[in-house]
Amino acid sequence: MLKEVDNISCGRKLITTLYVVVLSWAIISAYFYNQHYINLKTYDVINGKITLEDATLFVKQVTMEQYKSNIRPFHGDDIWYYNVALELPDKLVTPFIKLCYFYSLPYEFNDNIAVLKVKGIMTYDSLSKLDPFDIYQMYIYGHKTNYGKNIGYTHRGNDNIYLFHVEGEGVATDIKTLGLIIDNKHGDREQVLSLEPKWETKTYNTLQERPPEYKFDPRESVFKTFRPFENGNADKLQEFVLPKLRGDFPWARIKHDYWESNHTGHFTYMKEYQGFNDVFMYTIVFNERDDLQTDNTAKQPVTDIAEQKLYLIDTGEAWRIIDIGPVTELSH
Structure with a gap:
């Protein structure tokens, strides 16, 4: 009988110990989680x-x-756990650094x-x-x-x-x-x-989201339009075009095969364009790679084959497209 009582007592102590450990871990984790709020x-x-x-x-x-x-995760090697991570198997490095950063x-x-x-x-x-x-x-x-x-x-x-x-x-x-x-x-x-x-x-x-450095970056707005451009999705593009111009917008110009090519681009500020002031023109440059000599894309020669101009203004609330030019083929 006494042995059964001792077993029950030990079981209760074990449960109590586990409860205290889990509760302590939860409290400590909640504290460190809140340290990542700004x-x-x-x-x-x-x-x-x-x-x-x-x-x-x-x-x-x-x-x-x-x-x-x-500190920031994956920035700098002067933090102790980076040195420890170097000794770990590759598949454990990222989880270990994330765990250490969480409890920091x-x-x-x-x-x-x-x-x-x-x-x-x-x-x-x-x-x-x-x-x-x-x-x-x-x-x-x-x-x-x-x-x-x-x-x-x-x-x-x-x-x-x-x-x-x-x-x-x-x-x-x-x-x-x-x-x-x-x-x-x-x-x-x-x-x-x-x-x-x-x-x-x-x-x-900041474990989930960080403030954008430049939330007004026009390049980010242009990048959001690329998928609808590539798919020829005029309905989706409607939201990126200045509302009063949507009816007369040259939608046919977005439909062409060059969207299947790689493309880069650059911005040029224009003081005035078609009656709008402070217009930012983004020149989309379509190119193709020569993959005959090597499979390494970084070493493949790139040839610009066409370009198309996109015109944007900042309404104060968002960047909006006011026009898109025709595709111009480049001689090479």
């Missing part, structure tokens, strides 16, 4: 166009980050100071290989303080547009007004854009 404050700028001597700026957005990233503190949060970013598009009148920010300097000013002129930008191929951001650190979170200061390379003042942000806050779980 709040991003954003302000979409209206009428942020700035005309300079040989460039045009479109200031699109201001963001406020009250967090600083400590990826951000430092601050309630009083923030990183402020003013973001936009800079366009140049010519395709110059000169770094555009060698010509102009930009920085954020507010509370009688210069918050620095850290500038980052993205530029692709033959584009004459640059996606940029100007970053200021140590900004008070209660800032009401700020200015984007633009000087030329000699230090002379070119323009000042005054801003009074009306913040909207969005919460991200």
Whole structure:
């Protein structure tokens, strides 16, 4: 009888221990899961166009980050678990890194100071290989303080547009007004854009989604149209075309066999096109690869065979297509 009682007591202790372990694991996991949440404050700028001597700026957005990233998954090899991962079988490396990243503190949060970013598009009148920010300097000013002129930008191929951001650190979170200061390379003042942000806050779980660096990137809008273009799906394309032009849009021009080819492209800013101002033209370049000499696509010669022009404007809510040109075959 006593033996049965002891067995029952041991069973209860085991169940209690398992319950405590599982509960502790759940609490710890919930804590680390919540460490991957960030709040991003954003302000979409209206009428942020700035005309300079040989460039045009479109200031699109201001963001406020009250967090600083400590680590990111698969970025950098100075974290202890990267060294451990190198010793694991290949199939275990990714799951192990993801697990370690989950149980980490990826951000430092601050309630009083923030990183402020003013973001936009800079366009140049010519395709110059000169770094555009060698010509102009930009920085954020507010509370009688210069918050620095850290500038980052993205530029692709033959584009004459640059996606940029100007970053200021140590900004008070209660800032009401700020200015984007633009000087030329000699230090002379070119323009000042005054801003009074009306913040909207969005919460991200960075295990699932990260804030876009440039949510106004016209290239992303163009990429979304490629599948309907390739399928000749005019109904799906309707939503990408400016509503008032849908009835007279040259839908027949989207139907051709070149969509079966590889294609790349580049942007060109146009000040005016068919009565619309500030038009961005995307030239779709269709090409074919010569696979006779090698199966390695990276080494296969590429020949441009045709191109087609797509014209877009920013309505303030989204990029919309206003026209598409005919296909032009290229001589080669």
